[in-house]
Structure formats: structure tokens, C-alpha cells
Amino acid sequence: ADLTKKEDVEKALEYIQTSFGATPLDILISNAGFFTGAREIGKESVEEWSTNLDVNVKAVVLVVSAxxxxxxxxxxxxxxxxxxxxxxxxxxxSSYSVTKLAATKFVEYVAGAYPKMRVVNVHPGQVAETELAGKHFAEVGKKVEENHIDDVHLAGDFTIWAASPEAAFVNGKFLWCNWDVDELKERKEEIQGSALLTTNLEGWSSFKYHA
Known part of the structure; x- marks a missing residue:
């Protein structure tokens, strides 16, 4: 399915429900992403920016909304x-970072609107096995082995943990898959009761909005 097209997304979810009897659906992992490649500001085409916006932001909105x-x-x-x-x-x-930030903030809004759900942003680490990582390292002229690399299984295992009952306290948070899970659990109350691990203005973490 083309995740940038609403009709394709709707058909895909309908197919999942009818094929697997999954009604209602229990979990969604939004994993599609696009990176143009290293581009200087002013030298990246409008079309390339548009693709980043479509895949990294629009697709997330469409999939979550469906x-x-x-x-x-x-x-x-x-x-x-x-x-x-x-x-x-x-x-x-710039185009990759900006669009990833936009999607991240959107997901935080979803967490706020659906407090009974578990809604989390996860950074999967620097995984060499992905097409995006290979493209990035090739373009910046570095070898993958010279950089800090995370095992692809770590990202998968951490994501499973983030969806488990044990991780209920991380709702609405942004997590890195290579963080120490035991430390996160030890700081459960601190994480739950503050703006820690969310996108916000540094130095203004004590701000509270009163409707």
C-alpha cells in the first residue's frame, strides 16, 4: 500500500481486519520513513522536501487516523x-529532521487525546542493516564500522517491551531503544510526573498549561 494515500491506508487496515479477524486492532507500529540524503539547505529540491513531508508526516497522520x-x-x-x-x-x-520532529509532536498529541492508549515515540538507534543507514554513511563519507552501531534486534526487542504492561508508565514519551530499561523503571514516578522525555523548550520544563 502507498501510505501517503488515504484510500490505500484504509484498504490495508480493512484487509488486516478481515484476513486475521483482528477486530478491534490492538497495536500499530508506524515504521515507514524517508531520507533524501545529505543536502545543503537551498540545494534540496521542492520535490524532495515534499517526499519527506509525505512519508514522514502525512503517512503517519493517515495511518494513525485510520x-x-x-x-x-x-x-x-x-x-x-x-x-x-x-x-x-x-x-x-534538515528535511529529515524537521519532518521527523513534526511526526513526533503529532504522536504526542495523540497520546494526550487518547490517555487510555499506550502511545510512544521510539528512536530505533543507529542500525547498520537498514537502507537508510547505508545511504547516510555512504553520502557523508564514513564507514559504518567507525560509528556507534546498535544491533537491529535491540530495536525490535525494545519495541516489544514498550508495548508491554511493564512499560505503561512511558505513555506519551520519546524513548531511545538503547537506554537501560531497568533505569527507566527505577525513574518511573519521575518520568510519569514531568515533561521528561517529551519535545519541549529546554529551560521551560516546569510550564503547565491551564485551560
Whole structure:
């Protein structure tokens, strides 16, 4: 399915429900992403920016929007985001970083709107086995082995943990898959009761909105 087209997304979810008898749906893992490649600002085409927006933002909105009316009351949504969404600006990656940040913030809004669900952003780490990683390292002129690399199984195992009952306290948070799970659990109350691990303005974490 083309995840940037609403009709394709709707058909895909309908197929899943009819084929597997999954009514309602329990979990959604949004994992599609696009990286143009290293481009200087001003040298990346409008078409390339548009593709980043379509895949990294629009597709997430469409998939989540199609999932919600089909979801169980306590369903789980995990968005595979990227550390690039919140790291300091990295030359050549503006379109990817900006669009990943937009999707990350959208998912935080979903978490706020559906508090009974588990809604989490996860950075899968720097995984060498992906097409995106190979493309990135090739373009910036570095060898994969020279960089800190995370095992692809770590990302998968961490995502399973994030969807488990043990991780209920991370709802609405942004997590890196290579973080220590035991430490996260030890800081459960601190994480739950603050703006920690969310996208916000540094230095203004004590701000609270009163409607």
C-alpha cells in the first residue's frame, strides 16, 4: 500500500481486519520513513522536501487516523521516530529532521487525546542493516564500522517491551531503544510526573498549561 494515500491506508487496515479477524486492532507500529540524503539547505529540491513531508508526516497522520476508529480502548501505538527529531542541527539533514520532529509532536498529541492508549515515540538507534543507514554513511563519507552501531534486534526487542504492561508508565514519551530499561523503571514516578522525555523548550520544563 502507498501510505501517503488515504484510500490505500484504509484498504490495508480493512484487509488486516478481515484476513486475521483482528477486530478491534490492538497495536500499530508506524515504521515507514524517508531520507533524501545529505543536502545543503537551498540545494534540496521542492520535490524532495515534499517526499519527506509525505512519508514522514502525512503517512503517519493517515495511518494513525485510520487505526484509531478500529482500535481497542487500550490499544498501543508506537511511532518509530528518530533521534534526529531532537538532536542539535546536523548539516545536510534538515528535511529529515524537521519532518521527523513534526511526526513526533503529532504522536504526542495523540497520546494526550487518547490517555487510555499506550502511545510512544521510539528512536530505533543507529542500525547498520537498514537502507537508510547505508545511504547516510555512504553520502557523508564514513564507514559504518567507525560509528556507534546498535544491533537491529535491540530495536525490535525494545519495541516489544514498550508495548508491554511493564512499560505503561512511558505513555506519551520519546524513548531511545538503547537506554537501560531497568533505569527507566527505577525513574518511573519521575518520568510519569514531568515533561521528561517529551519535545519541549529546554529551560521551560516546569510550564503547565491551564485551560
Amino acid at each position: 487505526f484509531l476508529p478500529r482500535a481497542a480502548e487500550h490499544a498501543t501505538i508506537i511511532n518509530i521516530s528518530s533521534g534526529m527529531a531532537h538532536l542539535p542541527a546536523i548539516p545536510g539533514a
